[in-house]
Structures are given as structure tokens and as C-alpha cells.
Amino acid sequence: MSINTAPSSPPDQTSSSAPADAASHDHAKFNNPIRLPISISLTINDAPNNSSTNNGGVSGLGILPSRTATSLAMMNNAVAATATTAVAVEANAAPAVNTTKSIRHFIYPPNQVNQADFSLDIHLPPNTSLPERIDQFTLRRRMDKHGLFSIRLTPFIDTSSSSVANQGLFFDPIIRTAGAGSQIIIGRYTERVREAISKIPDQYHPVVFKSKVISRTHGCFKVDDQGNWLLKDVKSSSGTFLNHQRLSSASTISNDHLLHDGDIIQLGMDFRGGTEEIYRCVKMKIELNKSWKLKANAFNKEALNRIKNLQKLTTGLEQEDCSICLNKIKPCQAIFISPCAHSWHFHCVRRLVIMSYPQFMCPNCRSNCDLETTLESESESDSESENENEDEPDIEMDVDMEINNNLGVRLVD
Amino acid sequence: MASLPKRIIKETEKLVSDPVPGITAEPHDDNLRYFQVTIEGPEQSPYEDGVFELELYLPDDYPMEAPKVRFLTRIYHPNIDRLGRICLDVLKTNWSPALQIRTVLLSIQALLASPNPNDPLANDVAEDWIKNEEGAKAKAREWTRSFAKKKPE
Numbered sequence: 001m002s003i004n005t006a007p008s009s010p011p012d013q014t015s016s017s018a019p020a021d022a023a024s025h026d027h028a029k030f031n032n033p034i035r036l037p038i039s040i041s042l043t044i045n046d047a048p049n050n051s052s053t054n055n056g057g058v059s060g061l062g063i064l065p066s067r068t069a070t071s072l073a074m075m076n077n078a079v080a081a082t083a084t085t086a087v088a089v090e091a092n093a094a095p096a097v098n099t100t101k102s103i104r105h106f107i108y109p110p111n112q113v114n115q116a117d118f119s120l121d122i123h124l125p126p127n128t129s130l131p132e133r134i135d136q137f138t139l140r141r142r143m144d145k146h147g148l149f150s151i152r153l154t155p156f157i158d159t160s161s162s163s164v165a166n167q168g169l170f171f172d173p174i175i176r177t178a179g180a181g182s183q184i185i186i187g188r189y190t191e192r193v194r195e196a197i198s199k200i201p202d203q204y205h206p207v208v209f210k211s212k213v214i215s216r217t218h219g220c221f222k223v224d225d226q227g228n229w230l231l232k233d234v235k236s237s238s239g240t241f242l243n244h245q246r247l248s249s250a251s252t253i254s255n256d257h258l259l260h261d262g263d264i265i266q267l268g269m270d271f272r273g274g275t276e277e278i279y280r281c282v283k284m285k286i287e288l289n290k291s292w293k294l295k296a297n298a299f300n301k302e303a304l305n306r307i308k309n310l311q312k313l314t315t316g317l318e319q320e321d322c323s324i325c326l327n328k329i330k331p332c333q334a335i336f337i338s339p340c341a342h343s344w345h346f347h348c349v350r351r352l353v354i355m356s357y358p359q360f361m362c363p364n365c366r367s368n369c370d371l372e373t374t375l376e377s378e379s380e381s382d383s384e385s386e387n388e389n390e391d392e393p394d395i396e397m398d399v400d401m402e403i404n405n406n407l408g409v410r411l412v413d
Numbered sequence: 414m415a416s417l418p419k420r421i422i423k424e425t426e427k428l429v430s431d432p433v434p435g436i437t438a439e440p441h442d443d444n445l446r447y448f449q450v451t452i453e454g455p456e457q458s459p460y461e462d463g464v465f466e467l468e469l470y471l472p473d474d475y476p477m478e479a480p481k482v483r484f485l486t487r488i489y490h491p492n493i494d495r496l497g498r499i500c501l502d503v504l505k506t507n508w509s510p511a512l513q514i515r516t517v518l519l520s521i522q523a524l525l526a527s528p529n530p531n532d533p534l535a536n537d538v539a540e541d542w543i544k545n546e547e548g549a550k551a552k553a554r555e556w557t558r559s560f561a562k563k564k565p566e
Contacts, residue, residue, distance in 0.1 A: 323511035324476060326423045351477060352510070363509040 036109035036179065038204050040196050103217050103234050107204045108179035110147025120181050120224050123232075125255040130228055142227035142289040148177040149227045151184075152292050153207065156264050156283040168266070168274075168283035169211050177203045180225035186240075186267065188214045209282050213238050213268030219247075222256060227289050230256040231265065238268035238281075261291050296331035304331045311341050323364055324348035338362045339369045417445050421471060424514050436518045438469065446471040450482070452518060453564055455526040459553035460488070463561030467497075467521070469514065479508035480517055487560040489553040491530040491539035499524070500534035 124130065134142075144150055153174040157167050176184055187193070189208040197205045207221070208214075215236040222230045233240035233247040233254035240247045240254065243264055248254030263286040271279040294300070307329075308320075322329050322344045329335060334346035336353065342364040353360055358372035425445070428438050435453035440446075450467040454460025466485040472478045482504060484497035492500040503512060503520050533539030542549040 324420075326420050348510075361509075363511040366509070 036107055036204075038105070038107040038200055040105040040185075040200075040206065103185065103220060104183070105185040105206045105220075106181075106183045108182045110143065110179040120183075120222055122222065122224070122230060123255045125257065128258070130224070130226070130258065134226055139227065144177060144290060146177070148179055149182075149223045149229070149289055150175060150177045151221060151223075151229055151259075151289075152287040153265075153284045154287070156285045158283065167280075168270075169209060169277065169280040171209060171282070174207055175203060176205070176207065176221075178223055180223060180227075182223050184221040184223075185217055186214075186219040186221065187217045188212070190216060209267070210278065211268065211280055211282060212278050213271050213281050215268075218267055219254075221259075229259040229286075229288050231259050232256045236268070238271075241266040259286050259288060261286065261288050294332040300331035304329065307335065307337065307343060310337075311343065313341075322348050338367075340365050340367045418475075420476060421446065428514065433515055433519060436515075436522065438514060438518065446475075448514065450518060451562075452522050452525070454557060454561065455522060458526050459550045460490075460525050460557050460561070462564045463557035464564050465525075465561050469518075471514075476510040476512075479504050479512075480514060482517065482521065486562075487556060489538060489549070489556040490525065491528050491533045491535055491542045492524060494535045498534065500532065 122130075142149060153176075155168065155170050155173075157170075178184060185206040185208075187206060187208050189210045193206065193208050215238070217234055218236040219231060219233045219240045222232065224230070231240065231242060231247070233252075235248075235251045235253055237250055239250065242257050242259075244266070247257060265282075265284050265286060267282040267284075270281050274280045320329075321327060323342075324344050325348045327345075329343065329345060335343050336346045336349045337343040338360060340362050342362050344363075349363075352363060353371070358370050359368060360371050361368050425440055435455075436451070438448045438450045440448050448469040448471075450469050452465050452467060454463040454465065463486075465488060468483050468485055470481045472481060482499055484493055484499065486497075487495075488497075494500075499521060501520060501524055503509075503517060528542065530539040530542035538549070541552070
């Protein structure tokens with residue numbers, strides 16, 4: 001990875017072109033079922049001064065075959081010349097390009113052989129530097145089994161603010177995976193985007209939100225060959241905030257800021273007080289490179305064993321699998337335990353819980369219980385039961401349940 | 414067609430590898446949610462020695478919704494009507510996602526062994542059953558002989 005020091009060059013093209021070249025080298029031999037690289041333009045290329053001929057070939061949407069990606073690498077770019085490959089350099093009216101936002105969404109395949117081949121154009125803020133290179137073992141751990149780096153974005157709900165309006169846009173957690181040198185666009189969800197991404201697997205989609213305070217191309221994530229993730233504002237109108245600090249003023253490109261696990265990003269600001277969903281800003285928490293995936297430790301396993309023992313104790317039967325999906329209940333899965341000590345994946349039983357809440361009828365033994373019953377100690381109420389909630393004394397408690405003897409199952413006192 | 418949930422695949426495999434005695438269930442080649450079912454009449458019931466054909470369909474919402482089961486073979490039974498529809502609590506209000514194809518078919522077999530004329534679906538059969546149980550059972554035996562397949566010896 002080479003860090004570009006020429007601040008005037010168009011960053012969008014730099015970052016996209018050189019890696020594409022590297023990607024095309026080993027794409028063919030890498031037997032990945034998903035065709036990478038993927039390249040999408042999310043903006044209409046309306047700039048008259050950006051009319052170099054080779055640009056026309058790639059401004060379309062969709063997945064580029066690797067050949068096209070190579071031709072993309074031929075795209076004019078002063079910085080790409082620093083890469084070892086012979087990239088045709090065409091002088092471009094670089095400053096003029098700044099008036100457009102032809103930033104592209106690029107996802108590269110994993111494990112690029114020749115690291116020198118690509119240069120991710122990274123402008124770090126003054127007086128900062130990327131972390132030192134990590135050893136192969138740590139690097140492996142950062143990658144998923146396909147050799148891709150990953151990022152997860154979850155809505156950051158600020159529970160300290162009581163007003164609903166301030167909570168930001170709600171969205172399902174977003175996970176993206178990408179090979180070294182990729183650039184993931186953050187922007188607004190539009191019809192155009194919907195079309196462009198419809199044929200691409202979810203994990204390679206741009207990060208888009210249904211909010212009008214987000215610019216069409218608002219910012220981008222970049223990931224380097226070390227699995228470092230960076231965030232940049234690409235001339236958004238209402239700003240990108242990293243841990244409450246605005247990256248750049250309106251309509252200016254920011255530097256690339258290194259992201260850390262647990263960072264909070266805010267895109268845009270609430271408009272009209274954020275009362276309408278469509279005018280809400282996006283607040284999200286960042287998790288990088290599978291850090292959210294729990295590895296089952298001794299405690300996790302032990303907790304699950306205790307639940308199994310509890311079931312054996314109360315129902316006399318050893319229950320191995322979730323009776324709804326028929327799969328095993330494993331450590332680190334969200335589990336729901338009913339007062340009769342039967343348990344299921346929370347995901348599987350959720351609909352039953354919601355359907356007649358707060359009444360809950362155990363699908364296994366048909367005993368009824370009231371999930372709103374107040375207990376003297378911690379209430380188990382409706383949510384995902386934590387693994388550690390199965391302390392032995394709890395089952396002795398009177399949980400106000402009727403036992404329907406339909407299936408002849410009783411609680412053992 | 415949407416992809417088949419893992420649960421259905423698991424159940425189908427189990428039905429093949431570990432079949433229930435007296436019951437067979439085979440998925441249709443074209444639609445893996447549609448099963449061709451046979452149930453042997455329970456011993457010491459009027460349906461003894463008969464093999465009854467049924468169809469079973471797993472709706473999209475299965476296992477949150479009960480499977481749809483229907484007799485294809487005509488049967489003289491107070492809880493099964495002329496169209497083969499079955500009056501059984503676990504197929505209706507008492508369905509639970511913890512039940513399976515296997516348990517449903519076992520329940521149907523149990524229903525053959527103990528008809529319940531007090532909660533009828535075929536009213537005429539039920540009346541007959543209450544008034545003249547021996548006569549009704551004889552008729553059930555006769556129907557079994559004429560409509561159901563012979564149980565292989």
C-alpha cells in the first residue's frame with residue numbers, strides 16, 4: 001500500500017484504478033463463487049470535463065468482468081504511476097474533476113498476490129499515521145474464511161436521550177466484506193442504487209440509507225491490505241461525524257480517518273428535528289473484521305451445559321435440539337428459556353412469544369405462563385434470555401404457571 | 414419456489430432413515446412440501462388390515478402453521494368426512510411448532526384406533542356410531558375391505 005501525498009489528485013480515481021489492475025491478475029485463478037471485483041458508479045457522470053474516452057466504457061452499472069477492470073486500471077491517474085505495473089497515464093484536468101463526484105464503489109477479491117501492485121489512495125490527517133504492519137497470524141485472524149475483511153454497522157441508539165426524534169434512523173445491522181484495496185460507498189438509497197445493486201450479493205452492496213439528510217454519495221469506507229478500515233467524507237452536504245467530530249465542512253473532501261472498533265459514526269444531521277423518518281441522520285457503531293463474532297469460551301460452554309442440565313432436571317428429558325428448527329442449540333446463540341425450562345433459539349421462538357405476549361404457551365409441553373409476571377429478583381420478561389440467567393435458585397421460584405397436563409409433562413419440585 | 418427450510422429437509426431425511434412402523438411418507442419429486450402418505454389401520458380397530466392413502470402438504474409458514482392432511486382413501490369414520498378432511502385438534506387449534514410430520518401422522522393413526530363420535534365431522538357417521546356402534550364398526554370394516562388397499566402380509 002502506498003500512501004499518496006499529492007493532495008490535488010482526484011482521490012476517487014486513484015483509489016479505484018490501481019487496485020483493479022492487481023485484482024485482475026489473480027482473479028481468474030481464485031476460485032471464488034462470487035465474481036469479484038465489483039464496480040458500481042452511484043452518481044450520474046454529468047461532468048463535461050470528465051469526458052475521457054476510456055471513462056465511458058466503465059461508467060455503466062453492474063459487475064465488471066475482470067477484463068474491464070483491467071481497462072479501468074488504464075484510467076488516467078498520476079498516482080497510479082507509482083505502482084510497479086505499467087499503467088498508462090493520461091494527463092487529466094485533475095482540479096476540474098473536483099467539481100464532480102465520480103467516486104466509485106469497488107469491491108476487490110481477497111488475497112491479492114502482489115501487494116505492490118495496488119495503491120489505495122489514502123490521505124491521513126496531519127500528524128497521524130497508520131498502525132504498524134501486523135504479522136501474518138494477526139492478519140489471518142482479521143480475515144474471514146474467504147480472505148475478506150469485514151465491517152459491521154449497527155444503529156447506535158442513544159439511550160440517554162429520551163426523545164424518540166433524536167435516536168437517528170433505525171436500520172438492520174449491515175455487514176460488508178471486501179478484499180484489500182476496496183472502497184465502499186456510503187450514500188442514499190435511491191431507485192438508481194436499487195437497480196445497480198439488485199444482482200450483487202448483499203455483502204458487497206454499498207452502504208445506503210433511506211434518509212434525505214444523507215448525500216447520494218456521502219462518504220466511503222476503504223480497507224487496506226492490513227485490514228485497516230478508513231472513513232472519508234466525499235463532499236457530503238450535511239457532514240460525516242466520527243466520534244462526534246465533523247470530518248470536513250460542507251461539500252469538501254475530508255482526509256481518510258482510521259476507524260477503530262466501537263467508533264460511532266454519524267451521517268448528516270437531523271432535519272426538521274428528525275420527526276420524520278426520512279429526515280433522520282444515521283448514527284451507527286462500527287465493528288471491524290469479525291470482532292463481533294464471539295468465540296465460545298469456557299464460560300459460554302459451561303452456561304449452555306447448565307441449561308441442558310436444568311432441562312433434564314425439570315422435564316426429565318434431555319433435550320438436545322431446538323424443537324422448532326430441529327438444529328442444535330450451540331454456545332453463543334441467543335436462547336429463550338420458558339418457565340417450564342424448555343428452551344429454543346430466540347430467533348425460532350420469537351414469533352410465538354410476540355404473537356400472544358405476555359401469555360406464552362410452551363410449544364413443547366403446552367404449559368402457559370405470563371411473561372410479565374414480576375419476580376422479586378431480576379425479571380426474565382420477554383427478551384433474549386442471557387445464558388447466565390439460569391442460576392439454580394430461579395427455578396424454585398413460583399412463576400405463576402399453570403401446567404396443562406396434555407402431554408403429561410410436569411415440573412419437578 | 415422459495416428454498417426449502419432446513420427443518421423440512423431434516424424431517425424428510427428422518428422419515429426415510431427411521432420410518433414410523435405402519436406409516437410411510439414420501440415427498441413428491443416436483444414439490445418437496447407435498448407428501449404421499451400411507452397409514453396402516455391399527456390392529457383391533459375396524460380399519461385393521463387396510464392401508465389408507467393420505468396427502469400431506471406443508472404450507473409456506475410451516476412449522477408455524479400446521480401441515481394440511483387429507484385422506485385420499487374413503488373411510489367410514491366419525492371424525493373424517495367424505496372429502497377426507499380430518500377433525501383433529503393438533504391439525505387445527507392445538508398445533509405447536511414442536512410437533513412434526515411424524516407426530517401428526519401418529520396422531521392420525523391414534524384417531525383411527527379411537528374414533529370420537531362426540532366431536533364429529535361426518536355427522537351421519539357419528540350418529541350411526543352413537544346409536545349402533547357395532548353396526549357402524551361393521552360398516553367401517555366393510556368400507557376398509559372395499560376401498561383401502563390390503564395390508565401386505
